[in-house]
Each structure stands twice: as C-alpha cells, then as structure tokens.
Amino acid sequence: MSWVEAHGTGWRGGYRDPDGRTRHTGTFKTKRAAKAAGDDAEGKIRAGKWIDPTAGKVTFATYFETIWYPNRGGELNTRKTYLSHYRTVLGPRFGAKELRRILPSDVQAWVADMGREGVKPSTIKARVKALQTVLAAKKGASAMRDGLIERNPVEGVQLPTVVEDEPGVYTPAQVDQIIAAMDPWWRPIPLLAKETGLRWGELMGLTVASFELGFRTVTARRTIVETSKAESGNGTRFVWKDYPKGKRARTVGIRPAAARLVAELVAERELGPSDRLFSMPDPTLPADWHPPLTLIWTPKRTDVWDSGLPVSRAFYRTGVWIPAVQSIGLPYLKPHALRGSHISWLLAGGADLPTVMERAGHREFDTTRRYIGRMPDADQRALDALDKAMDQW
Template structure:
C-alpha cells in the first residue's frame, strides 16, 4: 500500500511518497511540498506496479557499451564471422557516439542524428540500414530485459536504398579472365563458374565430395575467414560442417570438368579428405590474399574494364543459366 513519510528539515516540512516495487522493496516516488501531492505520486507508482507497467529507471543507467558487451553480445548465438562483423560495426559506428551514454538516455533523436551524420559522411544507404538493424536489436533486447521502456530505433527515418545495376561477365570476358589466372588456380575458378558455389564452399571442397561414378559434387562444408582477434581457437580460417543455408546440396558437373578434377587429384596425390584447392602447405586459401595477389592482377591483365569481384562469378553463372533457359529453382 502507498504511504507518505513526513520529514522535517531546515527548509520546513516535506513529504516523501513511498511504495513497494514488484520485489517488495521500499521505493520513493519523490519529495513534495504537500501530503496530498505525495500521496498521489505514491499511488500512481503503486498502480504501475500492480498493472505490471512499473519500470526501474535506475537500470537504464548502465552504459550502452557495458550493456552490449555484458548482455547483448553474449546472448547472441552467431557464427564467429558474424560476431566479428558486429564488433566492427560497434567499434567504428556506435561506441564512439553511444558507448559512454546511459542506455536509458539514448533517445530517437540521437539515433536520427547518427543516421544523418553517417549519410553526410558518405556511408551508403544499404550500410546505414544494415547497421541500424543491429542497433535496433540491441535496444529490442534492452526493452525485453526491462532496462528501458521503449526502443529509440523504432521510428527512425532511414535513407532509401537505390538498386545499382551491376555488370555481369560475358562468356568472352570470362574466358579472357580465366586465361589470365595462373595455372595452379585456374581449375578452381572453373569450378567456381561452373557450379556457382560461394568462396567459402569452394575452398572447402575435398575429393570425398566428388562422386565420379554419377558425375556429381556435394557441397557439405564451408571455410570461414575472420580477423585473428575474433578467431575461435586462434584459427583465422576454420571449417564449418555445413554450408550457407545449413543444407548440403548436390549438383552435376560437366564430364570434362570431372576429368580435370580427377587428373588434378591424381597429379597432386590428394587423399579423400585433403582440400582440392589449397596453399602449397595444404592449408585453406585466404580470400584476401587470393584477391590481392591473384585475382586483381588477372582482372587487370584480362582487359576487363570494370571491377569484377570473385563473388560476381556466382551472378555470372546464374545469368548464363537463365540465358540458356535453365530454371534456377530446380
């Protein structure tokens, strides 16, 4: 039951509004000049407790960075690569602005100011939306934990993403590019364009994934590359026992590509569980190293006049299939 405590001090008589929180602890709703005002304040807080609407404002004093690092991040069941991306977003975008702020003091206007500043600094609309989605998740968890009463990201006005047309390699450009790839890596690029597999899936392929009798390739693993500081067990490149979308998939390969793969396996003396495409030491190929030392020089040497990413081979593969009348859903 709400009650009032009368206090006598140097400035005269004052009245403190009292009530009990959901845990039964005594709380103050403030000090007032009249008993009636104090009683009303105490009753208001007591009604919030009874209706389940009461909020402990002191919880919102935790800083944004402390909450993220002690509550939000540990609660996320995510891959090491995703964790590394989140930490990068936080360090570059959010900790410098919100890190030392009490999470309960961060308002929608603060979020909107970040969006406006980020856009003014040249951050793309797509990146702003991606970062904002993560920020929204932080505050959503804080609302669920009753740290704050509302999500300040809820009504943010975000810039519109304008889709950009991206050129696709033509078969002729691909052949020129393939001819510019050094011999040790050429077969790997052929497999990439013929199958449309992702980079991590490509460098995780092993002889055991090939069924030479039926002419198929099964993608059942992927290799993830993360910064060393975020690497599990200190390994910057590590194998996951499933590819993206969590479902192994099997695809047919052209007979000539199968013959090339079989010849490569025999020439290298690979065992069933060795990597088909690896460094000289048999370790996974770093995407960043391959891009700077092999891919970029080959693109330049081929005369292809636009920036081609390794990932673009997937789009070229899909485009050629569609042009040939294939159904990508099958």
C-alpha cells in the first residue's frame, strides 16, 4: 500500500519495491499527485514492469564494455560490427552518458548531426540499429531487458530515407574476360563463383567432399569466417562456421564444363576428400606471378589449416580482382557482384523465382527481386515477350 509524506515544500509518494525496501517518488505540489505516483509504482511492481530508478545510473560505456558486449552471442562478424560501431560512433557520442539520461531527443539530434556531416542514410540506419540493439533488443542482453531503463529512446526516431541501390552485374562475357586476366592460381575462384552463385565464405569452405555426382553438384555445408586473431583463438584470422548463411546446407548443380575444370583442379593440386579447394599459394612461386603487392607469406599448409591458409577477402579484392578488372578496362564492381550476376543470369534465362531463391539461399522474395531485369537486354526480352503475346491474340 503506497503512502504520502511531506517533503520540503511539497509531497512525495512512498512504496516498497519487490525486495521490501522503502522507495519514494519525486516531489509533487499536491498530496493527490504524490499518492497517484506511489500507486502507479505499486501497479508496475504487481505487473512485473517496475524499473529501479537508480539502476540506469550506469554509463553507456560501462554497460557496453562490461555487460553487453562480453555476453553478446551471435556471429563473430556481427559482434565485430557492433564493436566497430561502438568504437567509432556510439562510444564517443553516448559513452559518458548514464543510460537513464539517453533521451529520444538525444538520438534524434545525433541522427541530424550525422546527416549534416554527410553520412550516407544507409550508414545512419545501421548505426542507429546498433544503438537500438544495445538499448532495447528483444532477444539477448539489452538495457531494457536487464531492467536498467524503462523505455526505448530509439523508438520513434525519424531516419533519413534510404534509397535502395541497384545491384551492379557483369555479363557472362565480361566475367570470362576478368577470369582470363588473372594468374591461373586464382581463376578457379571466380569460375566457381559465377557458376554457383555461392558467397565468399561458402566458396572458401568448399572441400573435395563438398562435390558429388562426378563434380556435377556442390553442397555448401560450412563456411569460413574472417575475423581478428583475438576472436578466432587459433592464431589466424579465419575460423570455421558449421553452417552457411540461412543456417541450412544447400546443394546446387554445376554444368559439365565447370565440373571438368573442378576435377582437373583437384587432380592438379593433389587434393584429398577433406582438403579445401581454395587456399593461399606456396611462397616458393616466382615473385612476379602476382600483381605488385607486399605480402607476408604463411606456408600453404599450417598446423591449423592443414589444407592451406584460407584466402583473405581483402587480399583477393586488392591483389587479384581489382588488377584484373582494371587491366581490361571494365567498370569496377566488388567480387560479390559475381553472385548477383549469377542470379541475374538465371532470371534472364527464364528460371522461376522459387528455384532461383533456393539456389541462392535467399529467404526473402525482395532480396531476389532486386536482380530482375539487371541484364543489358532485359527490357528487349520483355518487349519480345510482349510481341509474342500480342501475336497470339
């Protein structure tokens, strides 16, 4: 039962918290207002929604560094992204502020400042989402779930409109040109990427045992994640993940010509069933075999990676992909564009959406939809289809 008592020149409500300790509301001018505040606090206690008003005194930096991040689960790269956001923007902006003092107006002012600084809308959205996850995630640790704040200060904040970028794709002929411009050691990577549409980590995780039916099918079961040495715990920047994105294995077919090339690769490099297909080459190769790039070589076979050190995504992009694209004068797209190109080719060739989604490992229709009509002749194909329909009638 709440009560009212005089406090200074006004009145304050009194009540007992879930542990039986005496608590007080703020000070009010009238007894009625003080009693209403006390009754409201008791109602929240009965409903299990009461928040200790002193709990939110912890600073954002202390909460993130000592409670939230050390206990946050999830993918290694996702954790790495949160840490990056914290170090670059969240910590400097909110680190010294008590959790209970972070207001919606503070978050809105931050969004406005980023806009004035020219930060891209998509980046602003990602940063605000990271803040929301720390303060009010519905799963895992968050300040709200830990009972440190009563409301989510990010809720209702207005964000700039994010205009969806149109994915860039290459034609099959352009991809063949890029592959031909590479050193032979690297050619199998883009060849299999354009043939299967697999993601980078899925490609790096392929072993000889991933292929079946005379190399006519390949199954992405595990992936290799690139992180920091501190996160990996094995002295390298690579770790295995026991499932691909989407959390289930998927099998895709390969055309006969590509299957033969994979078989030749396995024979040429003398790979066994458990060996991975793609790794860094031996440091004994001639110094001029690759584009000029300073390398710290690791032996091909190591104690941790007995079938070869995985290829770094950044090394491949900088030392292999970009020089090949530039050498033939094509516009630059990231290596990931091979995945989007593969999807676009399937759709342009008449493959139905459910089949393309399954092959690509997409769970959302909108993800696949972005690649419809991306080929240069897509509109002409549509007009040809329209002519054919008109002629039938």
